[in-house]
Amino acid sequence: MRASVAPMRVPPRRSVGTQRDRNAPGRGAVVRMCPVCHLTYHEGEERCLVDGADLEEVEDERIGTVLGGRYVLEEVLGEGGMATVYRARHNLVDRPCAVKILHPELSKDATLRERLRREARSAAAISHPNVVEIYDFGETPSGEPYLVMELLDGVSLRALVGEPMALDQVVDLGTQIAAGLARAHDLGVVHRDLKPENVFVVQSDEGPLVKLVDFGLAYARRESRLTATGQIVGTPPYMAPERFKTADVTAAADLYALGILLYEMAAGRLPFDSNNVAGFVLAHLEDVPPRLEGVPAGLADLVADLLKKKPEERPVDAHQVAQRLSRLRAGRQKTELKITTRRSLPRVLVTLDRWVGRIPVYEELLRRAYPDGAPAELEEHLAEMRAALARLRTLRNVAMEAQRELEELEAETVATRERLGHAVHVLAVDLSASRAAAKRLADSMSELEDAAAEHAVDWRTADAQLARLREPGGTPGEAEVHAARRAQAALEAWHDSAVGLAERAGRLRAAEDRERDLSFQVEALRKRLERVEAEFDEEAEASRGRLADNGVERRKLEMRIVWLASKVSAPLRDRPELRSLFDRIEAA
Template identity: 30%
Template sequence: MKICVKCRENFTDDSNFCPFDGTKLEIPDDPWVGKIINSRYQIVEKLTEGGMGKIYRGLQLYPEREVAIKILPPERLKEKTFKERFMREGMAVAMIRHEHIIEIFDAGETDEGIPYIVMEFLHGNSLEDELLKGPLSVKRAVSILIDICEALGPVHAMGIIHRDLKPGNIFLVKINRKDRNGRNEKNNGNEGDEDEEFVKVLDFGIAFLRDQPRLTDKNLVVGTPEYIAPEIVLGGKILPQSDLYSLGCIGYEMLCGSLPLGSGNPAEVVLKHVNEKPVPLQNMNPDIPPELCKIIMRLLEKDPKKRYPDAYVLIKAFYDLGLVKKTEIEIETKTEAEKMELPVEKKSILSNRMMPSLSLTSSHKRWEEFLATTKDLSNEIGKSLELINEMETLTAKLTKIEKEQFAMGKEIEKIDFEGSESISRLRHALNALAMEISEKKSIFMETKSRLDELNSMALMEEREVKKMLQDKELIQDEGERISYGIMSKLEKISRNWISIYEKIREEESIKDKLQNEISDLDYQISQIRQRMESIEAETLQKKKGFEEKIKYLEEEKKKVKERLSTLSSIFGRNVK
């Protein structure tokens, strides 16, 4: 197969020049470039390569949009765990649909059985690239941390732990505030800026999913050494606080330009996370507000229980610093009629393009234009008339096929839109419930702390009474009667003891009520999660028939295009 690097059309190996623009055809260095996956995604160029696969810039054909495509390296197919982990990324992210998490459009396997994931195409820089320039300003660092927390809140509520948060998996894009919410709004105190920095969390390839089988041995350390939580190193329980530890490492690095425990030999670095304390952030950069330093250092506690309990509490702590303004997120509501109506033009939040946009011209239009330019030549060259007639017939067939594919694509787009809207509404509900749980858990912990204090006080009073009753010197010799003073003291202690136990019963009642409310909210979240999974499965099932039809049409289209390519080559030789 040869491709035209200008229009990206594929041609047979016997063709040398593109009939549309005269560009010399090339055999791509990468065998994936130019291929069409699942009859819907054309691979345009390789962008990068990592441990979890190659990432390509691509074009979704039906409906048309620019995408990024991650493909599992074929040599890793033999590793069952690796393949399952790769597919888990698609499963983990697809249901979340959060503005601060890269969107997954599709996941599946090629005809050769190689897994792929189709994602939104991001224009911008990774946080890793930004940190090469040096530390960030305090306000910018806090804004980025808040955005990451806003992603982690619902992710953790869904029972998903990222496990590999690091600057390389945090992507920064510039968007117009009007594009974000359809209205101009203030963003984190930067009132004069038309554009705002927007965070996207990437790469859930090694994410831990609650209620899913563990893919890695407990003795195998998974993650990036410089950002890994101590409990993961020790093979302990994977917790939301594990991600918050990694976030602390990121925050530390953003604010002072250095990693909390350095880099180097991976084995040595992971042991440092277990055994060594980082240099206090305030010592690294005295200009950082002390309260912010306390937040970051608390995130870096070795004991998960000493860190923040969840991302929602952490968001509040960041906003309480007063360094950035809180942006209220409005939950859009739609009427039943509006829910069924597709937008005429769906704006991407990624409005600033740093690469040339891809042309979306359909193949049949190119062939129609090509035939229009050959009319005069065919009149002069009689032997080409038959070729032209066949090419016109094939082009008409190609037009019909592509129009059918486009119609199928619009149906898929409609199904995706409806599924996405349903999941988005459920995610908002889940997020609200998770925030409520976070608040109630905070109250629960405060209540528990008061109970511990009251129980300690009651125990002290009991010990005092026992001590008094056991002290023989306090008992009078005459008839062994207890003195009035001792009785008065006992009465006072008893009153205190009764008062304390009344408070204990009151706090126990509050604690039990909170526990029941938290359990009820947990149940509601589990029901929402199940419904989201159900909607995702229903959406995939609804799309299946249309996707199979597109695939069948693509095979027909391939035959037509191959014949057109051959005929155009013959026509070119005749003209010469």
């Protein structure tokens, strides 16, 4: 058996997806940024007009822009087929976050726009430690939908599955994946695209923490489907057999994908291998996966159960999977996982506080440069800077108040989500136990039915041997005596089986009644949570709108201040006696 404790491999980070060619058709003009103050410039400028630093070219024209009046885009984290993900910062509360923006060429597709909206709603409603947290959703000024989520600092599971992982790592991460799926399924959300790229592993105080991401293909039972009939949406190596037969996808499909993940984590390879989609389809539909070797029987059995071809033969739900994995984890030493924290970028420095500190320096700059009085135009520029800063201060206070209102509403909604989520979890665990009990009873009844049928055949066979005794003058011989004994034994066994079937049928009805009752309660909580989400969206919309409008005006004022500062600085920057003042401006 493989040793249970081994160092976890943490490869260097790589951007998700492929980088877009900067010269590709449709890409905007090259953007340059000041490395000191983070102001952005387009082609034609070589130095920052404020602090004189040489500009650096950035790969994406969105860098430095502000979305929703609050989210400043700082760098590209990764790019996929549907969207680009940026590292960003909430400029009112100084909180790092990630912003996912749908590609412009896809933004006109109503289906894809709805898919991103669904990802925001699905993940936000789940509210679970093992599911990425969604903060906000909106549209860029040019109409591309975006969502704002927690910034995950770690690696995807894809980076860890190139070779067999240590057993404790497989069990620990697998338990967390199952827990995240359990909460999603409890709320009626099926992920539909569970794969290593959509499982992120980050470092927490308690150790490795799994975050399920990309619910863009998720299907909630309350919502209409987005795929056309016959269209396959997902990743073939991880898709359950029924995904290729019907559009009616259930939580069991996610469990099958989890089985593939556990197999790949434990073995370092997929259970099925193919170089084309058709090969994977046939393998999922027809081939029996090889049994995992070199792992405890409990893990091999669980993976085999998860990879059953028929959904009803898999574990009843993700709660049961998490419980079985937890039993394997008990008493095992955990592997330490160290993930290097991504370098924190400097804050965007075009802020109110920075410019308030610069004004006295600009005043001194004009006094030194023009002892007899500065030109009227420069004095007017400086006066306008003061007025703009006063207006900017007022706008920021208004924005902070709107942000506080929104945060209070968010905190109340999060608390309600957590309370309802906990209630759903408690009921769902009981529901899982009821389902498992009902399944065990149904399986045992099937065995009893088979046994009863065998006893009936035995009785009829023995009874047929006694047929001649019913004829006139028939007398029993040794064979008839043995046949009578066999008939009696078969009849008693048949009777016992019938009694057992009746007793278990009653227990099964009781279990099914309890399952229906628990399902009703869970569904009621789901609907209540849906109402909470709808009410939050409605109430938050006004605050978001005010913040967005406020942010647009603040951004215009900031750019105006920069322009005014450049006009004041330009004629004076090359004077050596003023160098110390410009150094103070840059350091402010």
